[in-house]
Amino acid sequence: MTTLVCTSASNAATPATQIMPFASYTYPSFSSYVKARRPVLLRTARSLTANPSDAEDLLQTALTKTYVAWERIEDHRALDGYVRRALLNTRTSQWRKRKVDEFVCDELPEPEGMPAGDPAENQVLHDAMWRAIMKLPTRQRAMVVLRYYEDLSEVQTAEVLGVSVGTVKSAVSRALGKLREDPELVLAR
Numbered sequence: 001m002t003t004l005v006c007t008s009a010s011n012a013a014t015p016a017t018q019i020m021p022f023a024s025y026t027y028p029s030f031s032s033y034v035k036a037r038r039p040v041l042l043r044t045a046r047s048l049t050a051n052p053s054d055a056e057d058l059l060q061t062a063l064t065k066t067y068v069a070w071e072r073i074e075d076h077r078a079l080d081g082y083v084r085r086a087l088l089n090t091r092t093s094q095w096r097k098r099k100v101d102e103f104v105c106d107e108l109p110e111p112e113g114m115p116a117g118d119p120a121e122n123q124v125l126h127d128a129m130w131r132a133i134m135k136l137p138t139r140q141r142a143m144v145v146l147r148y149y150e151d152l153s154e155v156q157t158a159e160v161l162g163v164s165v166g167t168v169k170s171a172v173s174r175a176l177g178k179l180r181e182d183p184e185l186v187l188a189r
Helices: 028-048 052-068 076-097 119-134 138-149 154-161 165-181 183-188
Strands: none
Touching: 028 052, 028 076, 052 076, 119 138, 119 165, 119 183, 138 154, 138 165, 154 165, 165 183
């Protein structure tokens, strides 16, 4: 998240204190706060980002915002909360500003399909699955067939069978557990 900034020769010769008037001021209490709380705040920043370098940058930005507002902060006992809020707001602003580039192309880049495999092996697996389904109790078998072969939602399955959605969920869960334990299907995997 680097932003390129161009400066003219006249700005480059300008002392830093004129660009940032607060640069000549130091707050001893801010320095001691940063020294004492940096490891804890860095852990918080690391939990907000995936990259340790980004976490350090995030913390630096939040501490800069805190430094600018140092005189306005009334309760210095609540500084951790202030800095954590600055960390969170800064991180949220970063991902909101993230730009996603889209490119127009003649053909869509579709992933290659899975290899079809041996038709005989596919038929063996299909037959083993149906034998395992036929071992299920009638009610569970009906729910599995409606949910996964007919591709109905849980609500639609419940309406067709005249039961509650919770009953469908629990019965399908138990049926899938039985199918996972079926020895014929375990060998087919």
